[in-house]
Amino acid sequence: MDFSWMAWTLPTALxxxxIICLLVAMGxxxxxxxxxxxxxxxxxxxxTRGDRLFLSLLGSAFISLAWLGIVGPNLWWALALCLVYAVFVFRFV
Incomplete structure (x- = not known):
């Protein structure tokens, strides 16, 4: 199989x-x-826990896309915001 068409950079692989580790841990x-x-x-x-994981991943995707559109490509603060959002979802939703 030739995967040369994919842009597998270190951040993409991480x-x-x-996400795979999260799904395995939840399983x-x-x-x-x-x-x-x-x-x-x-x-x-x-x-359930799975619903809350899905909501946190979906919300994090929207937070990251909004951050890219509004602020730019520096996503470290968006990552921090996504982590806070995920903690909020798992705690209160």
């Missing part, structure tokens, strides 16, 4: 590697503590 967590600890948070509907 990004996808991190292991679900295996040892099944049920996903469903709860009703700010959104007023029941969410």
């Amino acid at each position: 990004f996808f590697g991190t 292991v967590w679900e295996y040892f503590r099944p049920g996903g600890s469903p709860r009703i948070g700010l959104l007023r509907f029941e969410t």
Whole structure:
């Protein structure tokens, strides 16, 4: 297979590697503590750990895209904002 068409830079590989690690960690967590600890948070509907992970990843994508459009390509502060957002989602949603 020829993957020369893909732009696999170190940041790209780290990004996808991190997402894979998150999904594996959530799968292991679900295996040892099944049920996903469903709860009703700010959104007023029941969410599980997987739902909250999805919402945090989706919101982080929008935060990063907005940061690129408004501020520019320096994404370190956007990463910090995404981490704060993810903590908020897992805590209150």
